[in-house]
Amino acid sequence: MTFQELHSRPFLPLATERLLMRPISQEDAPEIARLLNNLNVSKTLARVPYPYSLQDAHHFISLKIQEMKEGQPVVVLTILDRTNHQFMGLIRLCEQNFNVTI
Numbered sequence: 001m002t003f004q005e006l007h008s009r010p011f012l013p014l015a016t017e018r019l020l021m022r023p024i025s026q027e028d029a030p031e032i033a034r035l036l037n038n039l040n041v042s043k044t045l046a047r048v049p050y051p052y053s054l055q056d057a058h059h060f061i062s063l064k065i066q067e068m069k070e071g072q073p074v075v076v077l078t079i080l081d082r083t084n085h086q087f088m089g090l091i092r093l094c095e096q097n098f099n100v101t102i
Contacts (some may be wrong), residue, residue: 014077021077024064024090028078029057031087064092 013022033054036042042050049056064076073095079088 015082018082019088020080020082020085021091022080023068024061024076024078026058026061028087028090029054029061032060032090033057035087 013020015021033052033056036045036048036052036057037050038052039050042048042052064074067074068076075093077091077093079091080086081088
């Protein structure tokens with residue numbers, strides 16, 4: 001499946017026994033900001049400023065949503081605990097060596 005095919009179809013959340021993955025949304029901003037506003041975390045990430053604000057999170061999410069809407073070769077998914085929907089992180093898939101089997 002190509003990125004164009006992936007972007008042109010309805011995206012249902014992906015689920016495993018423990019996890020739920022869905023496209024990133026603005027509702028994720030408070031948790032992203034809380035987790036990234038940590039000097040020890042920002043030291044390990046090349047492109048994350050410190051301090052990291054709620055505004056930074058909203059801006060990041062807006063950029064990623066816009067990239068996906070434009071059909072750019074990227075998909076950003078929020079990872080949640082399936083039982084309580086607690087935010088666990090993000091995953092970014094990009095076209096470089098991208099191959100999806102469904």
